Amino acid sequence: MPILLALVLSATATGKGDKAFAKIAEKYVDTMFKLSPVTGSYVGYRKYDGTWPDYSEAGVKSALAALQATAKELAKVKRQDLSQSAAMDYDLIKDDVAANVFALSELEQFKWDPQLYNEAIGSGFYYLTYEPKSAADWPARLDTILARMQGLPAYLKTAETNLSNAPKVHVEFVISANPGNKETFTKQLPPLFAKFPKQKEAFDKLVPATLAAIDGFQTFLEKTLLPRATLDWRLGPDKWKKKLRFSLASTLEPEQLYKDAEQGLEKTRRKMYDLALPLYKKMYPNDRAFEQMIGDAKVNTVVGRVIAKASEKHGTPESLFGDVRKISDKVTKFIKEKDLVSMPPADDNFVIEPTPAFLDGMAVAFFNPSPALEPWLKKSYWISTVPKTGTGDPKKDAEFAESFLREYNDYGLQTLTIHEAFPGHYVQLYWSQRSPYATLVKKVMESGTMAEGWAVMIEDIVYDQGYAKDDPENELMHLKMNLRTYLNAMIDQKLHTSSDPEDKLDAWALELMHKKGFQQEAEAKRKLRRAKLTSTQLSTYFVGYREMKEIYDAALTKNGGKTKTVLDQMLGYGTIPPKLIKELMLPK
Numbered sequence: 002m003p004i005l006l007a008l009v010l011s012a013t014a015t016g017k018g019d020k021a022f023a024k025i026a027e028k029y030v031d032t033m034f035k036l037s038p039v040t041g042s043y044v045g046y047r048k049y050d051g052t053w054p055d056y057s058e059a060g061v062k063s064a065l066a067a068l069q070a071t072a073k074e075l076a077k078v079k080r081q082d083l084s085q086s087a088a089m090d091y092d093l094i095k096d097d098v099a100a101n102v103f104a105l106s107e108l109e110q111f112k113w114d115p116q117l118y119n120e121a122i123g124s125g126f127y128y129l130t131y132e133p134k135s136a137a138d139w140p141a142r143l144d145t146i147l148a149r150m151q152g153l154p155a156y157l158k159t160a161e162t163n164l165s166n167a168p169k170v171h172v173e174f175v176i177s178a179n180p181g182n183k184e185t186f187t188k189q190l191p192p193l194f195a196k197f198p199k200q201k202e203a204f205d206k207l208v209p210a211t212l213a214a215i216d217g218f219q220t221f222l223e224k225t226l227l228p229r230a231t232l233d234w235r236l237g238p239d240k241w242k243k244k245l246r247f248s249l250a251s252t253l254e255p256e257q258l259y260k261d262a263e264q265g266l267e268k269t270r271r272k273m274y275d276l277a278l279p280l281y282k283k284m285y286p287n288d289r290a291f292e293q294m295i296g297d298a299k300v301n302t303v304v305g306r307v308i309a310k311a312s313e314k315h316g317t318p319e320s321l322f323g324d325v326r327k328i329s330d331k332v333t334k335f336i337k338e339k340d341l342v343s344m345p346p347a348d349d350n351f352v353i354e355p356t357p358a359f360l361d362g363m364a365v366a367f368f369n370p371s372p373a374l375e376p377w378l379k380k381s382y383w384i385s386t387v388p389k390t391g392t393g394d395p396k397k398d399a400e401f402a403e404s405f406l407r408e409y410n411d412y413g414l415q416t417l418t419i420h421e422a423f424p425g426h427y428v429q430l431y432w433s434q435r436s437p438y439a440t441l442v443k444k445v446m447e448s449g450t451m452a453e454g455w456a457v458m459i460e461d462i463v464y465d466q467g468y469a470k471d472d473p474e475n476e477l478m479h480l481k482m483n484l485r486t487y488l489n490a491m492i493d494q495k496l497h498t499s500s501d502p503e504d505k506l507d508a509w510a511l512e513l514m515h516k517k518g519f520q521q522e523a524e525a526k527r528k529l530r531r532a533k534l535t536s537t538q539l540s541t542y543f544v545g546y547r548e549m550k551e552i553y554d555a556a557l558t559k560n561g562g563k564t565k566t567v568l569d570q571m572l573g574y575g576t577i578p579p580k581l582i583k584e585l586m587l588p589k
Contacts, residue, residue, distance in 0.1 A: 018082030022091060025074050026442050029094055032071060033445075036064045036101075039121050042128040044445045045372030050129060051148030053156040054121065056111040056163055068102050089581050090442040097446055100247035108240060113167050113232055115175040115222060116534060118160040122182045122215070123359025125149055130189060131371075131378045143193065143200040150186075150207045154214040161221050168234035170533045172227045174362075177391070179219050181358020186211055234533045238498040241536060248537040249450050249544050250578035259494045262543050266487035266517060273480045274300045276473055277307040284310055301516055308481060308519050311474040315410035318387040318402060325353055325384055328415050332423045332463070339466050342424045342459075342568040345431040349380070351422075356383040364531060365409060365524075366417055368426035373444040376434035382422045388523060404523035412478035419463050420482075424568075425456035432572040438585075439575030447576035449538065454545020454579060455571070457486050458553060462564070484518045485528075486546055489539035492532050548579035556586050 016022075031048070034041030038049035055063070075095055080088055104110065110117050129146050133139060186208050194201040236244065242255050253261075281291070281303045291302045316324045336344060345351070356367060365385050371378035387405055389398040409417065419425055429452060433439065460479065469475035492510050499506055507529060514525040532539060549571070556567045574582050 016082055016084035016087055018079055019084050019087045022078050022083055022087055025071070025078065026090055026094060026440075028074075029071050029098075030441060030445060032067050033097070033101075036067065039125045039128070043124060043372060045374030045378075046445070047145075050142075050145035051152075053125065053149065053152050055159075057159050061105055061111070065102065065105055068098050068105075071098050072102075085585075086438070086440060089577070089584075090440055093442055093446045093577075096247065096250065103243055103247065108236075108244065112163050112165070114171055115160065115164055115167055115226065116171050118157065118218075119175045119179050119182070120359060121156075122153070122179075123185070123357055126185045126190070127357055127359075128372070130193060131375070134375070134377070139193075140197055140200060143197055143204070146190065146193075147200065147203050147207060150204075150211045153211055154217075157214050157218045160218065161225075164221075164226055165229075166232045167226055167230045168232045168533070169227070169230040170234050170530060172222055172230045174530065174534055176219070176222050176227065178359055178362065179215065179222065181361065182215050183212055184358050235499075236497045236536050241494070241497040245537045245540060248541060250448055250580065251450060251544050251548065252580075253544055255494055255498070258490055258540060258544065261547070262487040262490040265543070265547075266484060266491070269480055269484055269487070270300055270304070270517065273304045273477060276477050276480070277304045280307045280473055280477070297516070301519075304477075305519055307474070307477060311412060311478060312407040312410045312521075314412070315406040317406070321387065322353060322355075322384060324411070324414060325382070325418060328418045329353065329382075329422060332415065332418055332468075335468055336424055336463070340565055341463070341466060342428065342565055342572070343432070344424065344428060349431065350378060351380045351382070351427060353382045353384065356385040361385050362388060362527070365405075365527075366421050368421045368430070370426070370430040371434070373434055373447070374441075376431075380427055380431070382418075382427065388527065401523050404521040408521040408524040410478070412475045413482055415468075415475065416460055416479045416482040419460050419468075420456045424459050424463070426452060429455045429459075429572055430576065432569075433576045436573055436575040438573060439577070443575045443577050448578040449541045450545040451549065451576050451579050451582065452545070453541040454547070454549035457483070457542050457546035458549045459568075461550075462553075462568075466564070481519050486542045488514060488518045489528075489532075490543035492528070493537065493539035496532050497536050545579060548583070552579060552583050552586060559587070 030046070034044075034046045035049055035052075037054055038052045039054065041047070041049050054060075071094070075091065075098070078091060080091055083091055126146060126149060129142060129149070133142050190204065194204045235241075245255055245258075281288075284307065291299055294302060333344070336342065350371070355361070360367065360383075362385055367381075367383040367385075369381040369383055371380050387402045390401045392398070421427070433447070434444065436443075460483065464476060464479050469479065491513065496506055496510060501509075510529050510532070511525050514520040514528060515522075518525075520528070552571065553567060556570065557564065560566055570586060571582060574585055
């Protein structure tokens with residue numbers, strides 16, 4: 002049996018239609034990565050490593066035809082003839098086909114979002130720099146890099162043809178990020194080619210044209226696209242709602258999402274007030290003015306002043322990485338002492354390193370897993386650089402950096418590290434890639450709702466297990482970070498569905514983050530930009546958290562309160578939508 006077909010079939014492939022469906026699934030996985038080869042590189046599907054997505058008119062037409070062909074094949078499958086695992090794969094593929102058709106025929110991001118192309122440049126080469134399983138495979142890997150370099154000028158020319166207009170915020174971000182792509186060819190790649198004379202000679206010949214193509218794209222962005230960038234960055238209610246359905250793989254209605262997130266926000270703020278009040282009385286023993294206040298004013302005064310005081314405990318731009326490494330050791334030690342969840346081995350290929358230039362500034366931190374099909378490779382906890390204002394004014398940059406460091410203070414970095422690494426994304430994705438249950442389809446169609454839901458849920462569980470015992474400031478700061486779960490969903494929905502003027506929406510979002518979320522200026526402004534640059538992803542935190550927590554609570558009751566047993570079981574199915582985990586763990 003071919004290796005891929007074996008990966009498509011589950012060990013529980015008992016349905017009479019499983020084998021026939023597996024061939025359709027295997028074919029679709031190949032089709033998916035032929036259409037999106039950079040994503041293929043990300044998951045370790047190496048067949049199309051030397052190519053680029055084809056967003057030309059003919060390329061898009063061909064992609065839609067391939068997707069429609071898959072839809073016709075799926076329509077002939079009798080779902081009732083499939084095993085439970087294969088039926089889940091059937092649903093995942095069916096949804097993925099629909100999502101891709103929507104993206105190409107309705108969303109049409111390739112026509113208006115320069116970020117789509119910029120991220121592809123960075124990712125398209127970054128995921129080819131991972132060390133192959135065998136050193137003997139390096140020349141072939143370098144050949145795929147050369148092939149992508151050869152195709153880059155044409156890829157960017159297609160971008161320039163397609164991008165007749167764009168939202169200004171997208172263009173400005175890519176103008177700041179695109180120059181970082183040049184570092185790939187001046188810093189990251191030369192050492193890889195140095196040991197292979199034949200490939201190095203070809204690389205050296207291609208570098209000038211590659212850099213010229215990136216510079217040409219930069220000139221196009223600055224001189225041509227920016228002056229005519231008048232598109233609204235908002236998706237609008239119809240497209241946002243459709244995209245949300247594909248992003249969440251959930252039945253939650255958008256209106257209910259906002260309402261529930263708002264209620265979660267207020268509940269957490271009340272909890273913060275109860276926690277902050279004793280601290281406030283100690284910090285300000287002679288202040289009784291707050292007692293005459295009511296509602297938000299009272300909460301904001303008590304909680305806000307305690308947070309402001311606690312936020313003074315922070316590092317420097319120079320100490321940031323060292324601080325994160327120390328925190329990682331501290332959190333890991335606590336998890337092991339509590340035997341909270343099974344951890345990856347200590348010698349796993351995990352690193353803490355700077356965010357690559359093409360993504361630096363999109364978020365403060367990321368977790369970048371090893372490719373799903375190459376789990377032995379490097380896993381990275383990325384930390385972005387301390388931001389600047391872009392004004393060139395040293396005083397303003399220093400103030401902005403101080404605002405950033407107050408947000409990601411000694412306490413905030415702990416919650417961040419729990420979320421991104423231990424036992425958040427790193428631990429979850431480590432076991433996902435080794436799941437005996439997860440088929441190829443489940444591995445390459447990962448659910449962002451599950452991944453973010455796990456990471457937010459596990460933050461709460463770590464603190465509930467006593468991580469900040471006898472340290473109320475730490476717990477308070479964790480709750481402050483937790484407020485983002487609700488704020489993200491509220492901002493995501495309102496910004497992309499409202500018809501209000503942009504300045505009014507900006508004022509609303511910033512006030513919400515400042516007053517309800519106690520966020521620093523640097524964080525609030527960056528989150529506002531991120532909400533405009535993305536859509537629906539910010540909602541995955543809240544929806545995923547709620548659905549994963551519901552499963553956890555029910556399973557904990559069912560098995561008599563054995564936390565590690567429940568958490569390990571939740572991790573064992575792979576990164577699949579929470580509704581599927583619920584179906585497996587809590588069958589009716």
